[in-house]
Amino acid sequence: MCAAPKQGQKLPAGVDVEKETVLTGQVTDASGSAVAGAFVRLLDSTGEFTAEVVASPTGDFRFFAAPGTWTIRALSSVGNGEQTINPDGPGVHEHDITVSK
Secondary structure (H helix, E strand, C coil): CCCCCCCCCCCCCCCCCCCCCCEEEECCCCCCECCCCCCEEEECCCCCCCEEEECCCEEHHHHEECCCEEEEEEHHHHHHHEECCCCCEEEEEEEEEEEEE
């Protein structure tokens, strides 16, 4: 069985947040509980699919992207949610996603 590694705020060694744009967050339900196993998709500014990860057991996700306009969409058995974000440069950009039916 394959499982996503914990993807919270602890970044892998060698990640230079002065040069890289990191999109991270947690998928939660309406009560604020973590949603494990949600499919989290990264869509570009035209809505095209770019990448997908599975949220960790604590609902965490992470993408490495370029500055610009992105949509982060979470799909799960407890509901779906999305957020459009506009990271304007390198660094860690945290955006939590709340899912609902």
